[in-house]
Amino acid sequence: MYKIFIVEDDEMIAAGLKRHLESWDYEVICANDFTNIIPEYVSAAPQLVLMDIKLPFYNGYHWCSEIRKVSKVPIIFLSSASDNMNIVMAVNMGGDDFVAKPFDMDVLTAKIQALLRRSYDFVSQSVILEHKGAMLNLTEATLTYGDEKLELTRNELRILQVLMENKEKVVSRDTLMTRLWESDSYVDENTLSVNVNRLRKKLESIGLEDYIQTKKGIGYRIG
Numbered sequence: 391m392y393k394i395f396i397v398e399d400d401e402m403i404a405a406g407l408k409r410h411l412e413s414w415d416y417e418v419i420c421a422n423d424f425t426n427i428i429p430e431y432v433s434a435a436p437q438l439v440l441m442d443i444k445l446p447f448y449n450g451y452h453w454c455s456e457i458r459k460v461s462k463v464p465i466i467f468l469s470s471a472s473d474n475m476n477i478v479m480a481v482n483m484g485g486d487d488f489v490a491k492p493f494d495m496d497v498l499t500a501k502i503q504a505l506l507r508r509s510y511d512f513v514s515q516s517v518i519l520e521h522k523g524a525m526l527n528l529t530e531a532t533l534t535y536g537d538e539k540l541e542l543t544r545n546e547l548r549i550l551q552v553l554m555e556n557k558e559k560v561v562s563r564d565t566l567m568t569r570l571w572e573s574d575s576y577v578d579e580n581t582l583s584v585n586v587n588r589l590r591k592k593l594e595s596i597g598l599e600d601y602i603q604t605k606k607g608i609g610y611r612i613g
Contacts (some may be wrong), residue, residue: 393417395436427453432520443469451483458484460525519554538596562609
């Protein structure tokens, strides 16, 4: 079942969209906090976003650009501001389609179905893990924090994935080595330390000080 995230401040429109799309067997989540859409987006982990342009606090272009920092999820803009300038702006900001209000629900559904087919028939969906503002994209092997983005090696990606999947829990060195190399039979004990230390320096370079903490004699955790 595909999951759709709706960013629409008109409660009647949002509720109508939710009812209609659920009748097509989509799982639908509507945004609530328009001051900070990203945590709700990350929590929802949708396969498609419906984004209004005129929103409280920040407009849809802003939130589209913020989502684009961490994900390639398909985004369809919905707006009564359907002049050429807004359509061009929507595409330039990372939108995949634009539907003018008022819209026909069946036409919108057809566009959603087509975009989901194009996006996911041959491409696996992005998976994002988040902790204290840092967003790990498992598909792209990147970590984003604020306006900074890190490219990660395979080992760095796996280390962060395991630690972020076990937020604030201590992960043993043996567990990390097993996940890194799928078997700890041929692993030098010092190799994990080298990888962790290199990753720490990368994280510090974008402002994530003490993000990975050492529990002496046990393993590591993210704080």
